[in-house]
Amino acid sequence: MSRPHRIVFANEKGGTGKSTTAVHVAVALAYRGANVAAFDLDHRQRTMCRYFENRAETMQRRGIDLPTARCHVVEGMNEAAMERFVEERAAGADFVVIDTPGRDDPLARHAATTADTLVTPMNDSFVDFDLIGQVEGESFKVRKLSFYAELIWEARIKRSRTSIEQNRAQMDWVVVRNRTGYTEARNMGRINQALAEMSKRVGFRVAKGLSERVIYRELFPSGLTLLDKGHLGDLGTSHLVARQELRGLVASLRLPDNTVEIVPEGAQ
Structure with a gap:
């Protein structure tokens, strides 16, 4: 790839x-042998x-080598400075x-408009759905787009005008539904619609995203993931089901694949 694919x-x-x-x-991308650079805007x-x-x-503590990403915190920058920093x-x-942070933030807005793949996780509730659109109180029909959805829509239009000359594909926007296992059936049907x-x-x-599982919170202190067999x-x-959920999610993102999957020593 001539430039990194931005997720x-x-x-x-x-x-x-x-x-x-x-x-x-x-x-998961690192396990495929990809070189991954991560940036935390929060x-x-x-x-x-x-x-x-x-x-x-x-x-370091266990003396093992695992696929990982190098992570950088973005702080005190404007949009142009952030782009230079990322590059x-x-x-x-x-x-x-x-x-990006879970709040309105100028750099988060900018980052969203520059994505090759934009992933918007949401819980299965109309509280979260309100981020992208408002629904009628009785019929649950979509009434209007939210500010955020309009922002991404305009960014995709702008991107389509320049994608050919910049040799970039159209932005792929994926809404990922997390924690669906705890959603009441009737409410899930309304959200589906x-x-x-x-x-x-x-x-x-x-x-489909990740279900609500304690394992994700338990793994944070060690930095391990469900892929670290x-x-x-x-x-x-x-936990095995959760690993399959994760693999399904990565596959559904349809990311470029020019890498070869690697398996760390001691995996089984």
Whole structure:
């Protein structure tokens, strides 16, 4: 690839599993042999970079080598400075993974508009759906686009005008539904309908994400992921199912693949 494929995880609402999803996708790409550069735009919480710092400490403590990404915190920059910073730190990378804060933020808006693949995780609730569109209170029909959806729509139009001359593909916007296992059936059906209607209007795809599982919170201190076979101890059935969910999510993102999957020593 002439330039790194940029994957941006963006949602102005917190608590949607955005950072967890970003870390696992970055590690999955590293397992494919890709060179991955990660950038954390939330300089307050630094969840993604903290995860990779914990991962590095675990590797050093155990004397093991695991596929990983190099992570950088973006702080105190304007849009132009951020772009220079990303370009410099991502030199030689196959993929750039950007995690944005769960709040309205100028750099997060900018990052979303520059994505090759824009991933918007959401919980299956109309509270989260409100980020991309508003629905009628009785019929649950989509009433209007949200500011965020309009922002991405305009960015995609602008991108289409310059994609040919810049040799870039159209932005692929993927709305990822996390925690679907805990959604009441009737509510899930209404959200299905609203997402289907909205996707036709603004052109995003819908993918199944990660269920609510304690394992994701438990792995954070060690920096390990569900992909680190042979380093997690005995896994229960639910953990194996979660690993399959993760693999399904990565496949559904349809990311470029010019790499060869690698398996770390001691994996099984």
